[in-house]
Amino acid sequence: MTSSYRLTKSLNEQIARVGQRDPQAEAKIRSAVAAVPDLVSHLGLDGFVGVLVKDDKPRLLLRFERCRVPGLDEVASDVVLKVYGDRPRGEGPLLKEWGRRGVSVPRLETGTTADCSWLLMEHLSHTPIDVTYQECLMATDVLAGWGAAMHEPVPHLADVLRPLGDTMLPRWEACASALRADGRSVPLAWHSAAGLHYGGGGLAPLHGDLTFGNIARRPDGTLVLFDASALLGPKMFDAARWSARLAVAAMPPQDVFTRWSNAETDGAPGAYELLGVECVLEAGSLVVMRSQRHPASPALWRTDPSGNIDAAIDNLLHTARSILG
Ligand SMILES: Nc1ncnc2c1ncn2[C@@H]1O[C@H](COP(=O)(O)OP(=O)(O)OP(=O)(O)O)[C@@H](O)[C@H]1O
Numbered sequence: 001m002t003s004s005y006r007l008t009k010s011l012n013e014q015i016a017r018v019g020q021r022d023p024q025a026e027a028k029i030r031s032a033v034a035a036v037p038d039l040v041s042h043l044g045l046d047g048f049v050g051v052l053v054k055d056d057k058p059r060l061l062l063r064f065e066r067c068r069v070p071g072l073d074e075v076a077s078d079v080v081l082k083v084y085g086d087r088p089r090g091e092g093p094l095l096k097e098w099g100r101r102g103v104s105v106p107r108l109e110t111g112t113t114a115d116c117s118w119l120l121m122e123h124l125s126h127t128p129i130d131v132t133y134q135e136c137l138m139a140t141d142v143l144a145g146w147g148a149a150m151h152e153p154v155p156h157l158a159d160v161l162r163p164l165g166d167t168m169l170p171r172w173e174a175c176a177s178a179l180r181a182d183g184r185s186v187p188l189a190w191h192s193a194a195g196l197h198y199g200g201g202g203l204a205p206l207h208g209d210l211t212f213g214n215i216a217r218r219p220d221g222t223l224v225l226f227d228a229s230a231l232l233g234p235k236m237f238d239a240a241r242w243s244a245r246l247a248v249a250a251m252p253p254q255d256v257f258t259r260w261s262n263a264e265t266d267g268a269p270g271a272y273e274l275l276g277v278e279c280v281l282e283a284g285s286l287v288v289m290r291s292q293r294h295p296a297s298p299a300l301w302r303t304d305p306s307g308n309i310d311a312a313i314d315n316l317l318h319t320a321r322s323i324l325g
């Protein structure tokens with residue numbers, strides 16, 4: 001089978017997987033797929049290796065042996081092309097900016113074509129991180145050490161960073177509904193806190209999705225950060241989200257948040273309440289994932305071999321109550 005035949009076959013399979021789950025997302029994956037021939041020619045991509053992840057998300061992750069564009073020295077061999085088919089995304093430009101600021105991210109080039117955003121990255125020969133107590137502390141320290149560089153405003157990217165509230169508030173409300181359906185109490189004051197702290201502005205560029213699935217260890221032992229949601233909001237959001245996410249690894253969210261805050265301090269009021277709001281969101285997400293055992297969350301099942309999810313949900317809600325009342 002030739003490389004271009006396998007590429008076409010893989011692209012069609014991705015369209016079918018996405019369309020099966022969500023007909024509306026099919027238009028997005030079709031537009032990403034339509035952009036591929038031009039990208040392959042423009043970037044001189046050669047030797048299709050395969051898709052990185054076979055799932056039903058409306059984005060492409062394709063691995064090639066080579067990229068032949070002269071001058072594109074950042075990325076030359078063994079590359080990954082990521083394409084989104086919906087709207088301009090800040091992921092590529094923000095990761096590039098963070099790389100310039102000394103944060104460890106993949107070497108990459110990025111751009112847009114016909115409304116599709118693309119990233120061309122080095123293929124990382126990384127290993128996922130084991131979610132042990134020591135690794136959680138180590139990763140927290142590394143991420144918090146990058147915090148100041150990550151969260152320094154980037155005015156020239158304002159157009160492509162999405163406001164935190166636009167993205168998170170609908171998700172938070174859906175999580176609150178899932179918690180209620182699960183018989184948990186979600187006081188009205190928590191809704192106001194979510195509106196206030198997600199929607200209250202803040203000009204820090206945010207990763208927005210800090211979790212073990214989006215960091216990895218390079219062969220030399222250093223960590224590398226990728227898959228930024230590229231949001232704009234209060235700078236301690238990343239710490240809050242990371243801290244809530246570690247609850248499933250039996251890490252107390254307040255302890256993780258305090259540890260991060262020792263490295264990246266924030267004088268702004270409300271940072272701590274943001275942690276409470278995030279704990280509610282994470283508890284609701286776990287309730288949803290528990291009911292679906294969602295295949296898109298293999299990291300969760302890796303981190304929860306012995307079924308700590310119920311304990312994590314209780315801990316998250318307990319933390320939310322102690323912060324938000
Ligand atoms: N440059 C890369 N090198 C090697 N593996 C990669 C690279 N980029 C992504 N991957 C692998 O693919 C997985 C999914 O990629 P990524 O986290 O970027 O997107 P996602 O979370 O699936 O999608 P979305 O962008 O919609 O959030 C990663 O967890 C990682 O295992």
Ligand SMILES: [Mg+2]
Pocket residue numbers: 213214227
């Ligand atoms: Mg990811």
